[in-house]
Structures are given as structure tokens and as C-alpha cells.
Amino acid sequence: MSRMIFMNGDLVPEEEAKVSVFDHGFLYGDGVFEGIRAYGGKVFRLAEHVDRLYESAHCILLNIPYTPEEMQQAIIDTVRANDLHDAYIRVVVSRGKGDLGLNPKNCPGCQVVIIAGKIAIYPEERYRDGIEAVTVPTRRNVVGALDPRIKSLNYLNNILAHIEAARAGAREALMLNSEGYVTEGAADNIFVYRRGMLLTPPVYLGILEGITRDAVMLLACEEGIPVREIPITRHDIYTGDECFVTGTAAEIMPIVEVDGRAVGTGTPGPVTRRLTELYRELVLDEGVPLA
Numbered sequence: 001m002s003r004m005i006f007m008n009g010d011l012v013p014e015e016e017a018k019v020s021v022f023d024h025g026f027l028y029g030d031g032v033f034e035g036i037r038a039y040g041g042k043v044f045r046l047a048e049h050v051d052r053l054y055e056s057a058h059c060i061l062l063n064i065p066y067t068p069e070e071m072q073q074a075i076i077d078t079v080r081a082n083d084l085h086d087a088y089i090r091v092v093v094s095r096g097k098g099d100l101g102l103n104p105k106n107c108p109g110c111q112v113v114i115i116a117g118k119i120a121i122y123p124e125e126r127y128r129d130g131i132e133a134v135t136v137p138t139r140r141n142v143v144g145a146l147d148p149r150i151k152s153l154n155y156l157n158n159i160l161a162h163i164e165a166a167r168a169g170a171r172e173a174l175m176l177n178s179e180g181y182v183t184e185g186a187a188d189n190i191f192v193y194r195r196g197m198l199l200t201p202p203v204y205l206g207i208l209e210g211i212t213r214d215a216v217m218l219l220a221c222e223e224g225i226p227v228r229e230i231p232i233t234r235h236d237i238y239t240g241d242e243c244f245v246t247g248t249a250a251e252i253m254p255i256v257e258v259d260g261r262a263v264g265t266g267t268p269g270p271v272t273r274r275l276t277e278l279y280r281e282l283v284l285d286e287g288v289p290l291a
């Protein structure tokens with residue numbers, strides 16, 4: 001059975017889900033997207049993801065022709081149409097078909113696509129052993145140029161970081177901002193546990209305001225772990241006791257080595273393991289039911 005894709009209000013087989021070469025998402029990366037997950041028949045943080053999609057769209061002056069509630073329903077319908085209980089869901093809203101000029105006024109309507117598929121997660125041993133990260137040469141987008149809070153289709157900044165990390169033999173990239181402060185991974189937020197406090201960079205330094213990041217900060221607070229959103233440098237990570245990245249796809253991934261320096265003992269630490277346990281419970285416990 002072929003996968004069913006939501007295309008502008010209809011669920012169509014994958015083979016029929018086609019986008020024009022004149023779509024400005026293709027020509028210019030002009031659009032926004034979201035990555036969402038369903039666990040055990042429930043969509044985790046659905047409203048939060050849809051809200052972030054609409055905020056991103058608003059910031060790039062893109063009008064989505066559905067209410068957020070209709071979008072939530074379309075996402076649920078797409079997962080159900082594919083008979084999935086555990087899923088990774090990609091929502092893409094591009095500026096739509098226009099001409100070769102960049103003027104969005106020549107795009108009469110945006111293109112809304114929802115893809116639901118099985119999640120390809122890291123193998124369990126990665127969570128057990130952790131991964132290495134390296135600081136990459138490409139700096140995170142400057143807030144005043146293209147704010148990383150906008151989850152736009154223009155992901156070249158992150159893709160370059162990913163390529164540079166891979167070429168250096170690391171699975172995760174550590175991206176700095178123009179001032180040298182740590183921002184985030186290629187597609188994940190970063191945390192460091194140091195001197196009894198869980199630290200994560202504030203949003204104003206130029207990061208995506210991750211939904212997993214938010215969930216992890218709340219879990220840590222509930223566990224009595226002090227959490228601070230403060231600018232951090234590579235030094236804080238090199239000398240930290242634990243480090244991990246968070247994201248919808250990766251969940252909580254321990255970082256055990258950064259730029260050749262072991263972080264703490266060089267193995268996933270107790271805070272990372274405890275938060276992973278709590279997060280795994282949370283995603284099964286909370287969420288919008290599909291049925």
C-alpha cells in the first residue's frame with residue numbers, strides 16, 4: 001500500500017504527491033516546516049508544534065489557509081490514513097508556485113504538505129554510549145539576518161554544520177554564534193550539566209526554541225535540578241560533567257566527547273540518564289490521541 005500524503009486539503013497516494021519546479025520552497029527555500037512525533041497512538045506536543053509553525057509562517061509573512069485547529073486535525077488525519085501509531089510527521093508549508101523571480105506576490109497560494117512515516121531513530125547503543133561532537137567552522141545564522149527561531153525551509157546553515165561535523169568524523173555539530181557562544185547542534189538543542197546546574201543557551205543567542213528543550217527543562221525543574229538559560233562557551237562544555245542534545249527526532253542524546261575532550265567521565269552521566277527515563281515516560285503518557 002502506498003503512503004498517503006496530505007496535499008492542500010486532500011490525502012493522495014505518494015506517487016501523486018507532486019510539487020511544481022516553480023514552487024518557491026524549491027527555488028528559494030521560501031517556506032516553513034515542523035517535525036513532530038507520535039508515540040503509542042498519541043501525538044506529542046501537537047499544539048506546540050502547530051503554534052511554532054504558525055509563528056514561523058507569521059514571521060515570514062506567509063498566510064496558511066487553515067486555522068491551527070484545522071492543521072492539527074489534518075496532521076491527525078494523515079497519521080491515521082497511514083495506519084501509524086508511532087510516527088515521525090513532517091509538515092511543510094511553502095510559498096507555493098510562482099515564477100522565477102523571488103517576489104512572493106506572484107505566488108497565488110501556499111503549498112501545504114504533511115508526510116507521516118516510520119521513525120528512523122538512532123540505535124539504542126548510541127543512547128547507551130553517547131556520541132561525539134565537534135565545533136564546526138560555520139557559525140549559526142545571525143538573529144538579525146535570519147532568526148533561527150524561524151523554522152524555515154532554508155536549512156543550509158544547519159546542513160553545512162552537519163557536513164562539517166561528519167567530515168571531521170563526529171556525529172553532532174556544535175554551532176557557535178558570531179560572538180563565539182554555543183548555540184545548538186545541527187538540528188538539536190544543547191544542554192550541559194556543570195557544578196550541579198543544568199545550563200542551556202538562551203533563545204536570544206540564536207537558536208530554535210526547541211519543544212523537546214522546553215519539555216526537558218520542565219522535567220529537570222520537577223526533579224529538583226536547577227536549570228539556567230545562560231550564555232555558555234566551549235569551556236563550559238569541555239569542563240562540564242555531562243552534556244546532551246535534545247530534539248524531536250533524537251530525543252535526548254548524550255554527548256560524551258567535544259573537540260577531542262571527554263565530557264565528564266566520557267560516558268552518559270546520571271542526570272542525562274534520569275532525564276532520558278523521564279522523557280520516555282512523558283512521551284508515552286502525554287499527547288493528543290489519534291483515535
Ligand code: PMP
Binds near residue numbers: 184207208209249
Ligand atoms: N534546533 C534545530 C536547528 C532544529 O532543527 C531542531 C529540530 N526541529 C531542534 C533544535 C530541536 O527542536 P524540537 O525539540 O522542537 O524538535
